[in-house]
Amino acid sequence: MTGKTSKIALTAVALAWPVTAVPENLTTTIVNNYGTPSGLIDMPTAEMAPDGQLNTAFSYFEGSSKTTLTFQILPRLTGSFRLAATEDLTPAFSTYYDRSFDLRYRLFDEGRYTPALAIGLQDFVGTSLLGGEYIVATKSIGEKLRVTGGIGWGRLGSYGSLGSSGSRPGFDINSEGGNFSVDDWFRGDYALFGGASYDFNDRLSFGVEYSSDAYDQERAAGIFKHDSPWNFAVNYKVSDDVHLGAFYLNGSEIGAKINFTLNPRNAPAPGGAELAPVPVGVRPTIQADLGWSNDPSNVTVLTDGISKSLDKDQIDLEGLRLTDTTAHVSIRNQQYNAGSQALGRTLRRLTRTLPDSVETIRVTLVENGIPVNTVSFKRSDLERLEHAPASAALAVAEFSDPLRFSDYPTAVEGLYPQFNWWIEPYVKTVFFDVENPILADAGVRARAEYRFGRGFVASGSVSVPIGGNLDDVRTVNDSLLPRVRTSQARYLRNNEPVVDKLTLAKYFRPAPDLYGRVTVGYLETVYAGVSAEMLWKPVDSRLAFGVEANYLEPRDFDQGFGLRSRTTPSGVIPRASGHVSAYYDLGNGFHTQVDVGRYLAGDWGATVSLDREFANGWKVGAFATKTNVSSSEFGNGSFDKGIRFEIPLAWAIGKPTKKTTGMTLRPFQRDGGARVNVDGRLYGLVRDSHEPEIAKSWGKFWR
Amino acid sequence: MRFAPIAVLVIAGLSIAACSNTRKDRPGLAMVQALLKPKPVAVVSDPQQVSQAVSEALNAIDGPLALATFEKTNNNVVLREIAVNGSHRTWASAGSADRRSLTTRHGVLTATRGLHQDLLSSDVSQTLALVKARRSGTATRVQRYLDGEDLIYEVTATCSIVRGGQTQVQVGRINRTATEMTETCQSAERNFTNLYRVDGSGRILQSVQWLNDFYGTTVIQQLR
Structure with a gap:
């Protein structure tokens, strides 16, 4: 038989072949010196990165470095955040650090005979050291050659200017920066630029350009010469994720760059590498073995069996209520980042353990001791739809608020109290501090939680730093507001063990669609106090409203158990802060939140945030806060803003886990528009288990 | 298979080598190793x-x-x-x-x-x-x-x-x-x-x- 096997095996080798994939419209994974998608050197093109792509690019030439994060927000919209460092630019600073934001929008995709056309703003909020605007067209000729031509203003209109369109205030080193420099856009001198890129093969490509940047500031400072507008680059793709490049600039400088790419839509292991679920247990015939549930010993045996069965899929049984024909099971999912997968695995386990007469199965998802969503199925539907398209099971699932059920299960005996602890290494980071793109401390952290049941949770965390360079974190001394956040540097410089947090929280359900939380204790690095919150969110709603009030005292700088005076050199930290919030899922993977209220420094205002959220849990977003604090009172940056990421660990390792890693990058952390950080905010807690999020990840229901 | 070692190291950094009394925290290192060296099915090739x-x-x-x-x-x-x-x-x-x-x-x-x-x-x-x-x-x-x-x-x-x-x-x-x-x-x-x-x-x-x-x-x- 083995002969047969290998014969049929050989036949198979030649049987499948890929069809040439349709390329996305004029995309590239190469970036220019500014870290934006472009096969050229300094100049932009109308190229885009593949949708959802994140680039982290570093480039360096003679005394000038740029670190740029670029996100392909939409297939035709690119956004960038950059830290640029220039040595000897002005006498005031040995190295001048500048943060900048870019946007590029493609107006038209490439056609058969027409080029792609894009419009862009470079360094459009800030001091505008790198400020420039452009309109650019790129056309591919064959598969290897791309030709670009454009017109630029600002920096991009400074060499070989053809004319002028109004006056441009331009770069002002003394401004606070951070405001939209609308008055500058498409004003001042303009000039033409152009270039071409050529893919020699899959890995090697070349770029040449005629640059319209005269490098006026740099030349005036005598940093380097500008001998030629012609720039040249060679790019090499080390792997799909790493690109290297070298370039020759201005006829005088040689530079190098490296670009790391990451795309939330390309997982290392698509679909996950976790083990198989158990198949649905199909009942041979629907039996009428009624009456069994009247015997308590039957129920005890069943509860024990179900608990053990769910445990094999890392699901905790919280409660169980049985009748002859219905089963209501409440579970706690600490494993599956996709709520649908926790549900799917639980339901399949139940089809194999429940008596045949049970036809209605309800599963309630419990978060921090409170019931959040009840999903009901007819057992025969599960049997019927196991091998059907997943959408069929979603169509027959019923989502309801658990409070609407009179048969809500009581907790399994002996479940509470629970004590859990963790000891793990940690890395504490500060990104884009004035002089350093990354500062970090590493150490060991011990965490513990004690769950009393009924929504009471005590938790704490202690960190023991081992080493790092967080000591170098800069202190801001020029604040005009109470130092609610600029004092944070003093906490970060601790080299002794610190209490990160120590809290007692109570989560509760006052009424259908309502959720509550009260947290008392050492809430975060800087603040201790009380935080109370209420959230309205129906189980099937994309809209939610919340209200939060905090009463706080600042903690001692040693982050022990002591508190310090609220008086700071620039004002007294008020005790009270709070917000009303609206949350809305816009659809198409976008989510927005608006918070209005009183911030830590006593300033009043609003925060708007917008995130792109991927079904696998990746989130990339931006936020801005404007309060009744003027730009000059606020200081550098003019108002609080930043970008943030959340990366699910499950995406990276291909196994279900609820762990995520995230970061928030602010060009400047000041004292205006600041909020307290509290664990267990209700929206994040409740939302993932509600219908809209479960439906988004429904692909994992049968996985 | 696309694989970004740097990204994974960064992301997995905090979960590697954690120890706990809960069964939920599988050792992070083992998970990363499993991915680097997938063993899809019981291998019998001879x-x-x-x-x-x-x-x-x-x-x-x-x-x-x-x-x-x-x-x-x-x-x-x-x-x-x-x-x-x-x-x-x-x-x-x-x-x-x-x-x-x-x-x-x-x-x-x-x-x-x-x-x-x-x-x-x-x-x-x-x-x-x-x-x-x-x-x-x-x-x-x-x-x-x-x-x-x-x-x-x-x-x-x-x-x-x-x-x-x-x-x-x-x-x-x-x-x-x-x-x-x-x-x-x-x-x-x-x-x-x-x-x-x-x-x-x-x-x-x-x-x-x-x-x-x-x-x-x-x-x-x-x-x-």
Whole structure:
């Protein structure tokens, strides 16, 4: 038989072949010196990165470095955040650090005979050291050659200017920066630029350009010469994720760059590498073995069996209520980042353990001791739809608020109290501090939680730093507001063990669609106090409203158990802060939140945030806060803003886990528009288990 | 497989080497290692061993048995039936408690679980009708997978099914004359060809079926 096997095996080798994939419209994974998608050197093109792509690019030439994060927000919209460092630019600073934001929008995709056309703003909020605007067209000729031509203003209109369109205030080193420099856009001198890129093969490509940047500031400072507008680059793709490049600039400088790419839509292991679920247990015939549930010993045996069965899929049984024909099971999912997968695995386990007469199965998802969503199925539907398209099971699932059920299960005996602890290494980071793109401390952290049941949770965390360079974190001394956040540097410089947090929280359900939380204790690095919150969110709603009030005292700088005076050199930290919030899922993977209220420094205002959220849990977003604090009172940056990421660990390792890693990058952390950080905010807690999020990840229901 | 080692190191950084009293925290290091070195199925590649595993399974286990061979990874695994739901049968490794499974409908592969790039579900009624009846014709089939974002995508293929000649199938306890049916499929992303050897009662005894880009095609042979 083995002969047969290998014969049929050989036949198979030649049987499948890929069809040439349709390329996305004029995309590239190469970036220019500014870290934006472009096969050229300094100049932009109308190229885009593949949708959802994140680039982290570093480039360096003679005394000038740029670190740029670029996100392909939409297939035709690119956004960038950059830290640029220039040595000897002005006498005031040995190295001048500048943060900048870019946007590029493609107006038209490439056609058969027409080029792609894009419009862009470079360094459009800030001091505008790198400020420039452009309109650019790129056309591919064959598969290897791309030709670009454009017109630029600002920096991009400074060499070989053809004319002028109004006056441009331009770069002002003394401004606070951070405001939209609308008055500058498409004003001042303009000039033409152009270039071409050529893919020699899959890995090697070349770029040449005629640059319209005269490098006026740099030349005036005598940093380097500008001998030629012609720039040249060679790019090499080390792997799909790493690109290297070298370039020759201005006829005088040689530079190098490296670009790391990451795309939330390309997982290392698509679909996950976790083990198989158990198949649905199909009942041979629907039996009428009624009456069994009247015997308590039957129920005890069943509860024990179900608990053990769910445990094999890392699901905790919280409660169980049985009748002859219905089963209501409440579970706690600490494993599956996709709520649908926790549900799917639980339901399949139940089809194999429940008596045949049970036809209605309800599963309630419990978060921090409170019931959040009840999903009901007819057992025969599960049997019927196991091998059907997943959408069929979603169509027959019923989502309801658990409070609407009179048969809500009581907790399994002996479940509470629970004590859990963790000891793990940690890395504490500060990104884009004035002089350093990354500062970090590493150490060991011990965490513990004690769950009393009924929504009471005590938790704490202690960190023991081992080493790092967080000591170098800069202190801001020029604040005009109470130092609610600029004092944070003093906490970060601790080299002794610190209490990160120590809290007692109570989560509760006052009424259908309502959720509550009260947290008392050492809430975060800087603040201790009380935080109370209420959230309205129906189980099937994309809209939610919340209200939060905090009463706080600042903690001692040693982050022990002591508190310090609220008086700071620039004002007294008020005790009270709070917000009303609206949350809305816009659809198409976008989510927005608006918070209005009183911030830590006593300033009043609003925060708007917008995130792109991927079904696998990746989130990339931006936020801005404007309060009744003027730009000059606020200081550098003019108002609080930043970008943030959340990366699910499950995406990276291909196994279900609820762990995520995230970061928030602010060009400047000041004292205006600041909020307290509290664990267990209700929206994040409740939302993932509600219908809209479960439906988004429904692909994992049968996985 | 696309893989960004740097990103993964950064992301996994905090979970590596954690220890805890809860069962939820698998050691992070082990998880990363598992991904770097995937072990999709119990590996038996030596023909001698395959032959031995098959006869051992036939002696030890009653009921349906099959042998699956994954082309690209060159893995062989003896399968036993673990569940039946209507016309769908779900199979798992006969020799181990490994939780990975294949599902077939009358011998046509419709789903996998716990392998890489799992096939979530398939619509193969039209293919099945022609293949079982050993008739030439055209069929549309749909195969569903999860993409990197965990969204379902469908590969809808138009297939031309052609009846071929007779052949003798001699595998395990099976020794029967079969008709060769070839299914040539075209879809937007992929072209592939499946081969079925069907006996007089319409049962698929042997098949070569395209699974996904990771495994390529899969050979499934009934053993009794």
